[in-house]
Amino acid sequence: MGTTLQSASDRYGQLVTHLHLQADLAAALHLLQWDQETYMPAGVAGSRARQIGTLAAALHERRTSPRFLDLVDELAGRQTDLESWQAVDVRETKWRADRQRALESDLVRERSQLHAEARGRWVEAREADDFELLRPYLKRIVEMEQRVARCIDASRDPYEVLLESYEPGMTVKALEDCFERLRTDLQGLVGALPAAGEDGATPTVLQGDFPLDSQRSFNTQVARAIGFDFNKGRLDVAVHPFTMSIGDDVRLTTRYDQTDLRYSLYSTIHEAGHGLYEQGLDPEAHGLPRGTACSLGVHESQSRLWENLVGRSTGFWEYFLPLAKTTFAPLQAASLKAVVHAANETRRSFIRTEADELTYNLHIILRFDLERALIAGQLAVADLPEAWAAHMRQHLGIVPPSNRDGVLQDVHWASGAIGYFPTYTLGNVYAAELATAAEHDIGSFHDLMVRGEFIELLRWLRTHVHRLGQTYRGHALVAAALGREPGPHALVDHLERKNRMMKEL
């Protein structure tokens, strides 16, 4: 028996066919998930969970089929015969395939069962404000993630191995340096802030009666103005806002509070930032690593850049306040200063998702410290609530009155996501760096925004971030856009400037 060796390019073509098929299955899975959070009637949750499980298993089966893995291995050994852009797809596919096959299917099943159970228990524990309900599950999750890290690469820091699931190529050392610097530099700014509820609760100008239909219309116009393409996307309502791509169909969600415009507006801009990234990926490379977002940190940099550096700026409001005034009665007499002030209100508070731009990163650094200690075996799960309170006291100067407002507030750990939190602050760091570089190339954001020329910024991001997909890993991608190593200084500078501006308003 003889086999004719096919050209590397032909074999690459076969890889593309596999990846396209996997992308179509992933699209169906994503639609099941999107619908679950938006339009699915409550009574069918059980069958939907089973359908999602079946699709996920079918996708996993394709991604770990011997035929697919053999093809990936063969191409990885023939990278010099490939074009450099083909080699990117092979390199990233091989990296993910190796991580997937390091985990035996029994372990994968056991892990996802554990996550499903623990998430259910987390809901109960949070409702009852009883950490003990969750504790045994969290202990098993920590042990499971330690085991997962060992299976993937027993020779490396297990936390770094887990971190790479969300931020490939990132090192613990680089994160530590960056976060330590941030912690030091932000400490002074944060210490001077009022704690939540400390000062008289005068409502801001963005609080009042904002009818939902008007909010929907305003948010849609904002998203369209910054470049979101509604011909290939939607904006719907979900309890926990998220963005989901169903192939090239990018779906944003937000949630509405009739008494506070900020909630729906900033979650819309945040999600639109994610959506613009997805819509800016190379359509020719759809379903391939080159046409897939780079990492969670880079994704978050896009949402944060639009939300915080654009949406909360004076220039943004100079442009949008006239429309806001005609849309919302309570804003008819509002001054630009009052609106910008309301958009940038800062407080030391307990809940990460409600934290402002300045204090947010301290919430993340706390979680980074604790989860590293958990994985390293230096902190027992039973001691988490106390460690949480101690960190909050030390870095934010406040202590949560309950575990519900403390260690039980996030679903991440109960979902097995350890190593995920740091990507949020990494996003803020990258966002500030990218904004600085973009401003250098295209000129003052303020001047562009006042004229409504958001598309200039979008074009820059398309070129330097979106179109590149996974051509580089996250850190290297940002470094290439900057022409130097990224660091926390731009974020600190931005937050200091904003702090000064707030005092002057």
Next chain:
Amino acid sequence: MGTTLQSASDRYGQLVTHLHLQADLAAALHLLQWDQETYMPAGVAGSRARQIGTLAAALHERRTSPRFLDLVDELAGRQTDLESWQAVDVRETKWRADRQRALESDLVRERSQLHAEARGRWVEAREADDFELLRPYLKRIVEMEQRVARCIDASRDPYEVLLESYEPGMTVKALEDCFERLRTDLQGLVGALPAAGEDGATPTVLQGDFPLDSQRSFNTQVARAIGFDFNKGRLDVAVHPFTMSIGDDVRLTTRYDQTDLRYSLYSTIHEAGHGLYEQGLDPEAHGLPRGTACSLGVHESQSRLWENLVGRSTGFWEYFLPLAKTTFAPLQAASLKAVVHAANETRRSFIRTEADELTYNLHIILRFDLERALIAGQLAVADLPEAWAAHMRQHLGIVPPSNRDGVLQDVHWASGAIGYFPTYTLGNVYAAELATAAEHDIGSFHDLMVRGEFIELLRWLRTHVHRLGQTYRGHALVAAALGREPGPHALVDHLERKNRMMKEL
């Protein structure tokens, strides 16, 4: 090597696992299709078509995998070892599997490509009112369906083989007898009707200004009152109303005309009739033949029964007119008589989907005659427009002014659906028969409806139709419910009664 023979019951359990997995894939496919018609943004039609193709292929692969087919064959040979309810699932699965494997995968691919092309061409042909654009594709479709019928069973009437795709167990002979009788009996009633546009176009009381939000609210209340469970279902908007089940999640659609309440109301009741059937299937047998609707004819009997025998009745309006009066300003002074008259307006007209209850069946019989002649080779595709006009003149006494109002009006043939049309009239026939039997058991519909006790009828249908799934084939299912063979008399009686009532109103 020895194999231990597993018990028939164990093997049946494995069949159930296969069928559940196929049902989950089908649910994902249905959600892709439902979303395509409701919420999908226009710009992603291309990628959605590809995702649907991938899922359909994945499902076909499971349904024709050697492991699955071997299991089905083995169980079909061991039916005596099975419980009778298990044997139903095996019998129907085997019947479908045999039909699927009769078609080679090249033929399946060629056929679905042809359908996709022909549907596109049909849109163009209809817009341009040019039959010639569609003619060559229709010719290929007729040849393809002849070939398909030969592959499945070359020894039988090819039209009957195709018909069975939609109505398993139905014979051409039975249909011919039934339809011939209907044609004769309806001829007299229809001849006396005005042709569309003939009489002065006085708007009925159900025409006027009916705001969409009010229509939505009214329709939802009607659907809920007749028993539709919104905890496991939805009502949305689609250009061509349809019902789609995503597992046990049943989704109705309708479309709104602000100037005419009838369109959205009767399409909602029609689709709710389909939805009630789906929601009434045995949840314990979900994904199995016993938990799957019996046939298209039986499905249509449920939609028609609720739409025509309930929704257009005097009793229905006695109950709902008070709510309609508080919901819609134009109805505040409307009399019951005027509303019932408007709900039952009859006209001889060109378009099937706009035809009333009485003339509708003649539109179907025309299509049944023509498609049988096409498959039998007695009518050339090129002669279709002329044959269509001749049939219309003979049976409805009117001739369509264009092919757009004639042979080009329906997408069915261009989608390869030959043998589908008769199930519509079969639905009307079964609906009238089931209504008569139900009325015998539960008492006068009129009395129940006046009191809003629609659930009594629903309970009867659950017992005699919904819960049985595919335990019997369509004709046998209806016969079992009636205790005798079904026939067209009940439908003719119903239409005659309605005709007399309309004259008296």
